[in-house]
Amino acid sequence: MKIAIRYYTRSGNTKKLADAIGKELKIEAQDTSHKLEEDVDILFLGSSVYAYGVDDDIKKFINDIDVKVGIVINFSTAALINSTYKQVKKLLDKKNIPLAKEEFYCRGSFGPVHKGRPNEDDLNNAQKFAKEILKKYKK
Numbered sequence: 001m002k003i004a005i006r007y008y009t010r011s012g013n014t015k016k017l018a019d020a021i022g023k024e025l026k027i028e029a030q031d032t033s034h035k036l037e038e039d040v041d042i043l044f045l046g047s048s049v050y051a052y053g054v055d056d057d058i059k060k061f062i063n064d065i066d067v068k069v070g071i072v073i074n075f076s077t078a079a080l081i082n083s084t085y086k087q088v089k090k091l092l093d094k095k096n097i098p099l100a101k102e103e104f105y106c107r108g109s110f111g112p113v114h115k116g117r118p119n120e121d122d123l124n125n126a127q128k129f130a131k132e133i134l135k136k137y138k139k
């Protein structure tokens, strides 16, 4: 089974989740400048919001997907909103790429707000989440 992890980050918060998931699944998490080069069964895709929207890099990454993706698992950090799920779903729907209903999100620090997040607990929870996903979607 082929699994890939991609993320976009500006201040490192979403990368922390990506690396925790990567550690659990023993896969290197790569940023969204790394296009998917081959078909994948599961794509863990990490994003965040900047002034209420996901970054153009995420839009471009999804738009440029030209391999078969079995299912996408959304994970995200944000300071105010809960998650990027709805925004990512809209982008994936346009490409007919399925998005799992399960997702992982937690607070991400933004200046003095939510300092230290994601914290150790968040990262442990992200790892547990990845393990559950693998159990559920493993072929």
Ligand SMILES: Cc1cc2nc3c(=O)[nH]c(=O)nc-3n(C[C@H](O)[C@H](O)[C@H](O)COP(=O)(O)O)c2cc1C
Pocket (backbone or CB within 6 Å): 008, 009, 010, 011, 012, 013, 014, 015, 047, 048, 049, 050, 051, 052, 053, 077, 078, 079, 080, 081, 082, 107, 108, 109, 110
């Ligand atoms: C320019 C900018 C705009 C932001 N706008 C929002 C926002 O509209 N809503 C929100 O929940 N968080 C907002 N945030 C907070 C980020 O979503 C949060 O810090 C996130 O964890 C950043 O992830 P990253 O370090 O992976 O880039 C903003 C952060 C920045 C830098």
